[in-house]
Amino acid sequence: MPQELRVYNTLTRKLEPFRPAEPGRVRMYVCGMTVYDYCHIGHARAMITFDVVVRWLRETGLDVTYVRNYTDVDDKIIARAAEAGEDPLALSARFIEALDEDVGRLGLLTPTHQPKVSEHIDDIIALVERIVERGHGYVVPAAEGAEGHDVFFSVRSFPRYGQLSGKNLDDQRAGERVDVDPRKRDPADFALWKAARPGEPSWPSPWGPGRPGWHIECSAMSMRYLGESFDIHGGGIDLVFPHHENEIAQSESGTGVHPFAHYWMHNGHLTMAHEKMSKSLGNIVRIRDILDEVPAEALRLLYVETHYRSPLPYSSARLVEAMAALDRLYHAREVLAEMASRPPAASAEELVRDLGEPAAQLHELASRFPERFAEAMNEDFNTSRAVALVYDLTRAVNRFGNNKKWRKRSAALAEPALAAFDLAGRVLGIGALEPEDWFRQVRERRLRAMGRSEAEVQALVDARVEARKARDWARADAIREELAELGVVLMDTADGTRWRMRVG
Ligand SMILES: [Zn+2]
Known part of the structure; x- marks a missing residue:
């Protein structure tokens, strides 16, 4: 039996055994995109990271409820819409559509629920009311130019504030800027509800017309679908502070339930190498542009080759390497398909005895693959190690398959190797195509690029x-x-x- 799954928890800064609150069931929330532009390669990292997490949890037999939101009400959206002279909700609806298209092309699982802020205003207002009633939020008259009242969260009312990010409120005072809103009790207090300004989307509330602050949105939507306490909360490392810190503070203050989420998982940054990109790829960062150039699996492979918590260096050269690696993988799949199509002439043991080391190596790597793959994935979703196993098997298949005579009588060696590639395909989303589909995709894109x-x-x-x-x-x-x-x-x-x- 492979060891049980261990997850690195940002909250405790430790690898911890993963034990869902309800055995057999996992409740998971991941912060989605603020939809004011097209999805870029940084966003894709979070989406692919948690896609693989869900796939692995499901592979191990767990029933996963996966929620990823759309932030369609936000300062950035309002600013972008004002520039474009477009209605903010129309602009966000447009980019939600574009995001769904990209997500489909990336082959990502559709989350169980994909709530939008604009459709959960009642839940948000109800949560803000609870926070105020319990003495953790306070209402102040709107600033000049706005109508009604703002509601702020009082960070000093929540003693555990800073537990996730390790930030201390008193340390922060040193670097504090002078232009602090005088209506705030503490400079670190943040808006739960923002009073309406002309031209901004607003909804009626007990505090007058207005809209939610950013952080409260995720608290209200996650609780709506997962309850007041759930298993995994995920997102990019840049969301630890202030977004996730604030989510914990306001959620636990509003409900009195601790912990809001048991495991906090964060994917690392994506870094762009300062290099001159290849002519065929150009200097592009939008997902849709990259997917016009390379098949989605190449991009996925580039991501899963690096452990999700490590910084991910992105470069077009790495994308080309991923393409070449997938070419070798699909060549191996072709070889295996040919081997499997022949009538079984001998057992795996007989083949190993007769054909020597290349057969023994292929047999060993393929038959032990499921166990080693599980060990890698159970070690905090170590996809980097899992990909290395796929590469080892690919090399062994191609080495063995070089001998055309051997291929004809080795059906028994092909089956476990094909099963191994299928497992990697289901969990990592690489090597999951029919080989001819892969080669066709590569061909079409290359020819198109050359006219x-x-x-x-x-x-x-x-x-x-x-x-x-x-x-x-x-x-x-x-x-x-x-x-x-x-x-x-x-x-x-x-x-x-x-x-x-x-x-x-
Ligand atoms: Zn969020």
Whole structure:
């Protein structure tokens, strides 16, 4: 039995055994995007991180309720809409649609619930009322230019404030800026409810027309779907302070229930290497632009190759490496499919005995894969180690598969290796396609980037076959050169000449 799952909890700064409050069930909330622009590669890191977390929890048999919100009411949205002369909610609706499109293309699981702030104003108002009633929030007249009242959270009323981020309220005073809102009791107090300003979206409330503060949104929406205490709260590392610190303070103050969330998980930063990006990729950061250039699996692989808590260096060179790695992986899958298609001629043990080390290595890596993969994933979702196992198996398959005679009688070795790739495909979302779909995706994108069509390449390939038949070697070689310049790799097989696009 592999060891039980351990999760790094930001709250305790320790790896802890993962024990959901209700055995067999996991309740998980992840902060979603503030929808005022297209999704970029930084957002994708959080989404892919927690997608893999959910996939692994489900793979181990847990019933996961996964909530990821859309923040569609926010200062940034209002500012962007004002610039564009657009209604803020129309602007956010537009970017929610774009986000859903990107999420679909990335192959991410659809969360169980995807609440929008604009549809949970009643829940938010009810929570703010509870916080005020319990003496943790206070109501002040709106600042000049706004109508009604603001409601602030009193950080001093919550003794555990700072437990998540390790920040101390008194230390913060030193660096405090002078232009603190005089209506606040403490400079660190934050808005639960903001009084309406002209042109901003607003809703009626006990404090006059207004809108929620950012932090309270996630508290109200997570509690709505998961209850007052749940298992995992996730998000990017930049959300630890103040967003998650404030979420804990206001949630536990409003309900009196501790803890609001048992495990706080945070993915690390994504860093852009200061490099000149390749011409084909350009200097792009939007998910949709990258997915026009490379298949989604290449991007996913780039993310899961790094442990989720480590900084992730993003570069187009790494994306090209991921493409090449997937090419090798799908080549291995093709080899295995061919092996599996033959009638079983011998047992795995007989093959290992007869064919020696390459067979033994393939057998060992494939049959022990599920256990090693589980060990890696149970160690705080160590996808980096899990990917290394996939690479080891890929190498062993390709090494073994080089021997065409062996392939014909080794169906027994193929089955566990195919099962291993399927497991990695389900959990990591890589290697999950049919090989021909992968090679087609690569081909289509490369040809599009070069302004060439498949038919043109096929015509050249056919012309070379004709030239060879006519023993016109000079012409055959010239065509091969031309194809090589296009990045076309030719494979002369018994069934004729096949071709594929080189990556990079
Ligand atoms: Zn949030």
